[in-house]
Amino acid sequence: MSLSVHIYKELRDFTLNVQFDSDGGVMALLGASGCGKSMTLKCIAGLETPDRGTIVLNDSVLFDSTKRINKSPQARHVGYLFQHYALFPTMTVKGNLYAAAQRLPQEKRKRAVDEKLRTFRLETAQNLYPRQLSGGQQQRVALARALLSEPECLLLDEPFSALDNYLKWQTELELRELLKNYRGDVVYVSHDRDEVYRLCRDVCVLADGRSEPKRSVRDLMEAPWTVSAALISGCKNFSRVQRIDENHVKCLSWGVTLETAQEVNNVCTYAGVRAHSFHIARGGEPNRFDAKVVQVIDDTFSTILMLLPDGGTSAIRMELPKKEWAALRNPSVVLVGVAPEQVMTLSGEL
């Protein structure tokens, strides 16, 4: 099982430049909205044509600009789950599935459709129209329909964005099971790092149309390489830095010098620290500094502090368990610390 994508395409706002090789399993394309994720999927499915590059799926060349190969979407055998599912509104659930079964020999259609109706628990809904279904049911129909055409890979475009929170979780559990049993490559497009963390093995961060090298999801969350990867992984605090030596950076926005566990290389431009990586420090530990409490915001399950370090120009965001903050009794200055392992050294621009 393999999917290899190397494409360039000039777009109005940016140039799409996506490079990745997936070898089975679920790979995420993670990026903010409008960064080219959906466009990448459309290129793989043949709905859009890249300017240059190659797309190869399991030894079959779908697109190669130098050899002038550009297979039609019909010939690519790629399953596509659209963001809003794109169910045919004038057909019932059963009709939608039969439409997708067109490619099968006549005598196999009914069995294949019945089988999908059963496995996706759609038997009772089979005669309803898409607008009569719940969001979760719609997604099941869309998945069943995509799988009926026996695709060699699955493209999932923000599969949960059309669902409300409660349904989301239920549907995610179902999708998990399905992905576990699916043998082809899966490309999972999302802007939600938590979803990606739970469902995917590898991840490719996409920022302004440009892809970063593929990594495991765990690696990305622990040590992002670039500012854009850190941003999409949920990091809230960034400071431009000056390298001091291989384990020390001077954070210009915060006016402090931090020790890092990661080696500081020459392309390091920023330091990033997650909001929950800061803690209230005691004396004697490295990376501690005084900061003035600028704002206290009561969040759902934690307290958010906006802190201005002495000598700094921009505030940092710190998240504390509510109890811990209450125990401090409203100080106007706190001693903040961050472990060297928690300081991310990043390249690129904000």
Add this chain to the structure above:
Amino acid sequence: MDWFPLLNSLRIAAISAGIVFFVGVAAAYYIARLPRLVKGVLDVVLTLPLVLPPTVVGYLLLCVLGPRRVVGAWVAEHFAVKLTMQWWSAVFAVSVIIFPLMYRTARGAFEGFDETLADAGRTLGLSNSYIFWHIRMPACRQGILAGAVLAFARALGEYGATSMIAGYTPGRTATVATEVYQLWRTGNDALALRWVLVNIVISAAVLLAVNLLEKKEGRS
């Protein structure tokens, strides 16, 4: 009362609307895909009959189909058929006049179509003709049907171009519209009024049908 004019009007309208339905839908579908400039030019040309006086359309048609003109003379020579002054000559005139109605409504309906549905069909391996007939057309059905009915209604009422190209021969080319004019001209007011009423009833019924179609569309 001789019902021939009504029969003639209905068959002319039905044939014209039938032809224009297919040509108009095809034009709407293909023109929507053309580059902007070409689309703009074609749009103007194809919509002109809607705003031109029907007599101008009739005049232009006679310039082409008239017995001594290019097409008319050629057909007369090879098939020994005159293209004007037949009951079906009116089909030419009426088709041109109602074409913009069908074309415009069909284009509006197609433009409102969610292209991701066609994309979904393509990734599922469905042929383009399957997508057109089973996905695109059903989704746009109400808009297109409303356009067809409106075109049919307009066809029933066509007078100017029809009278120029098919003339008025009682029992041969007379339509409701030309009949009313003739009866009024010859002072037969009572009969003219009857035809006027017949015309109003039929047109109102057709428009009612359009409204019902549009209402149904709004609901779904």
